[in-house]
Amino acid sequence: MGKTSKLFFGFFLLLVIFLTYLEATEPEPVNWTPSYMSDDKIPLGSFVFYESWKNTENYEFEEINIPPFEKLADSLGNGTYFFLNNSVGFDPDELDKILEWVADGNQLFISARGISAGLLDTLRLETRVFIPENDLSSKPQLNFENLGLKSKSGFKFKNEFPPLYFHSKDSAEIEILGQINIQGNDKIKQPNFISSKIGDGKIYLHTTPEAFGNYFLLSDNNYEYAEKILAYINNENPVFLDNYYKAGKSFYSSPLYILLSDNRLKWAYYFLLAGSILFIIFEGKRKQRAIPVVNPLKNQSYEYAKTVGDLYLEEKEYQELITKKINLFLEYIRTNYKISTKTIDEEFHTLLAAKSGNSVASGKELFNKMEEFSNNTTAGKSEFFKLSEAINNYKSNSNGKPRK
Known part of the structure; x- marks a missing residue:
């Protein structure tokens, strides 16, 4: 290893140590995870x-x-x-x-x-x-x-x-x-x-x-x-x-958590990672050519959807918005609950209620409202917001994750 390489290695090592020190001394960000555990001192602990x-x-x-x-x-x-x-x-x-x-x-x-x-x-x-x-x-x-x-x-x-x-x-x-x-x-x-x-x-x-x-x-x-x-x-x-229905865990069995809970093991782990990175950098320099950086394509789906939505609102195409809102909700049912929406019958409502955690009556009431607004060719802004609120309430009332 030449003199220049040694200087570069020493500078890089000092930089890693300095950055590790900054990371270790930086205050932890506020954890807003809902826990409600009796021994949890985070904002949403109890x-x-x-x-x-x-x-x-x-x-x-x-x-x-x-x-x-x-x-x-x-x-x-x-x-x-x-x-x-x-x-x-x-x-x-x-x-x-x-x-x-x-x-x-x-x-x-x-x-x-x-x-x-x-x-x-x-x-x-x-x-x-x-x-x-x-x-x-x-x-x-x-x-x-x-x-x-x-x-x-x-x-x-x-x-x-x-x-x-x-x-x-x-x-x-x-x-x-x-x-x-x-x-x-x-x-x-x-x-x-x-x-x-x-x-x-x-x-x-x-x-x-x-x-x-x-x-x-x-x-x-x-x-x-x-x-x-x-x-x-x-x-x-x-x-x-x-203590059974709790979002926070009372015991952590992860090996990484146990490793990082001890200060000496934690710093040994950090230096092992730093040494591994340095080894890869200097050994890989001679054995592998540089890989060109390819910037990923920018995802503009959100901007596109927002622009289209603004055009519908500007043109007051509320009936189109209602149709798209209903289609999106049906797609949500197909994707999250794996239920076909081709036929809306008693069996469909029973299966949807079982998987979403909502009642059968609330599902029928929502689909009746969707059919009413879909057939209303003079539907306006208030009808669109009422439908949006009904769909959002149905989703929010779902008990936990979708049931498989």
């Missing part, structure tokens, strides 16, 4: 909530790490089953056992953005996305119906996310306990916290689990919101805390 609750000494807790079906099969005692997660979905047998347990005089509390479709159907409810009017900010604001719990200024989020609310399909016997609205628009409020009696027991449903996250509770006086919600939970019997 360390603050669970620690504060357990320190009240007014409740007796039992953590449940197995599916509710198994726990209820072991004759779970009286109390409150508490679920907090981004999504909580029960299969039919599990839901039947839970409802039987609640009817015996117990409580079920669920705070999740995705609530079991079977449970919502039982209560004749559905969840919808709160769409801001006039392009307002989507920062939500929460409050209670009970005057003794209600806050004058409300409980406000500092971050933006699409809020959900409950919509009653008919005269369901529910009690509205709390509402949600967009900050700056106090006139339009929707229920996000409700209760319903089942036999001798009670079910509490809440669509804003972000309110139990560390970021929200540590902002201003928002911790009072969680305290006031807990006032509805009976403290005479134990509270069963669910």
Whole structure:
């Protein structure tokens, strides 16, 4: 190796060490992944909530790490089953056992953005996305119906996310306990916290689990919101805390995670990678010719679609937009759920409901609306937006990933 090569090698090695040091000392980016684990300190973890609750000494807790079906099969005692997660979905047998347990005089509390479709159907409810009017900010604001719990200024989020609310399909016997609205628009409020009696027991449903996250509770006086919600939970019997339906992992078994968790092993791994890269550079220099750089073609599909959409809006071709919206939704069904859309019959609706997690009735209602707007040759802007909202609500109500 010549003098020039040695100088270049030394400079490159110092550069790698310097960049590795910068990477190691750089603050970690904020992790907004929804976790709701009791030991997770990220913004959407629930360390603050669970620690504060357990320190009240007014409740007796039992953590449940197995599916509710198994726990209820072991004759779970009286109390409150508490679920907090981004999504909580029960299969039919599990839901039947839970409802039987609640009817015996117990409580079920669920705070999740995705609530079991079977449970919502039982209560004749559905969840919808709160769409801001006039392009307002989507920062939500929460409050209670009970005057003794209600806050004058409300409980406000500092971050933006699409809020959900409950919509009653008919005269369901529910009690509205709390509402949600967009900050700056106090006139339009929707229920996000409700209760319903089942036999001798009670079910509490809440669509804003972000309110139990560390970021929200540590902002201003928002911790009072969680305290006031807990006032509805009976403290005479134990509270069963669910650890099974959780988005965050409680244990990491990845070999790379174990390797990087130890500081000495982590730096040895980094230097091994740096040495391997240097070896490839200097050994490959003599044995392989340079590979020319070929820039990939730029994907302009989004710009094209936006331009075409703007032309339709400018020309007020709303009927064409409705047709394309319906065709895109049908393609979504074919791609995600692997269902043929050639024949829309009873078998199709049953299969779609099973794979999407929506009810058969909601699927029929959506396809009736699609047929009505498709046949309406005078359909305008409002009809297009109503159809878009109905399709988006149907997609958002799907329970988790598409079922195979």
